[in-house]
Amino acid sequence: MGSLAASGGYWISANADQIWAAPTTITGSIGVFGLIPTFEKTLASLGIHNDGVGTSPLADIYRLDRPMSEQAKRIIQLNVENIYQQFLDLVASGRDISATQVHSIAQGRVWTGAQAKELGLVDELGSLKDALDAAASLAGLEHYDTRPIERQLNFQEHLFKQLTQRAEQLQLRLNIGRHHQVTLESAVKQQLGMIAQKIGLLSTANDQAGVYLECLECRLF
Structure with missing residues (x-):
């Protein structure tokens, strides 16, 4: 796991032979929720109302312009609970514990890598290199x-x-400039000039095939 492997990130990790995480990894979040907003009150405040005829009581279950029926709410809630149970069973199978035990540390709660190891959600703490070495060992590889x-x-x-890299360079220059009298105005002007140049290039990027060639020596595009 990298810096973040929660919810779906843990879902795809749960059945691994070994789970490695950094002590500060954000993981867990074993949970499911559903949200379907409706805007009938907003529409009513604007004087907009609607009605209709459906082939069944659930024909308008996902209509956003009218309130959801209790039956529809129950169906959606059952679907959420079903997916949550699948999540619990998946983790229980991968970690060789009961679904009840998983539920006690799940319910959408988030853990650090160190906490997850204490709870049995992670096998080892370490770096990416440590995880690669462990994977190579499991695969019986000495050289890879x-x-x-x-x-x-x-x-x-x-x-x-x-452009993002330019912004980072600008920040660095401003930090250094405090000691070398680089003014904010001169640094910003230089970076804006570079940005304008890039935007100018983008404005000419209208080839339908999306194929371009930029000469780094002559700066032609």
């Missing part, structure tokens, strides 16, 4: 390499990443 797999960014995402 790791390679991060990341989704390739599209042009807009890559541009946003660059």
Whole structure:
């Protein structure tokens, strides 16, 4: 687990041969809730009302412009409880404890990695390298390499990443500038110029195939 592996993150971790977490990992959150808002009072305040005919009492169960019937509420509640029970059973099977024991530490509560280990939700505390070493040991591997797999960014995402990095550099320069008399105005102007340049590039990115080539030497696009 990284810094966060709660709720769905723990769902996919529960059946692992070993679960590793950092002491500060946020995990747990074994729970389910459902929420369906309705806006009949808001609409009524605007003078909007409605009526209709359905083929069954549940035909309008998900209508947002009228109040939900008690029968519909009960059906949705049963569905939430059913998914919660599935979650409990999944964790109970993965951690080799009873669903009742899981329920006692579940109910949507969040734990740190250190607390989760004490509660039996995590096997070991350590770093990513520790987890990789443990996985290699379980697989019987003495020599292995790791390679991060990341989704390739599209042009807009890559541009946003660059702008974020520029902002971080600006913050660093301002911190250093307190000792070297770098003014806020000059630093901001420089960064705004770079941002304007990137936005200018984005405005020309209108190729229907989404294929572009940027020359890093001549700065042509």
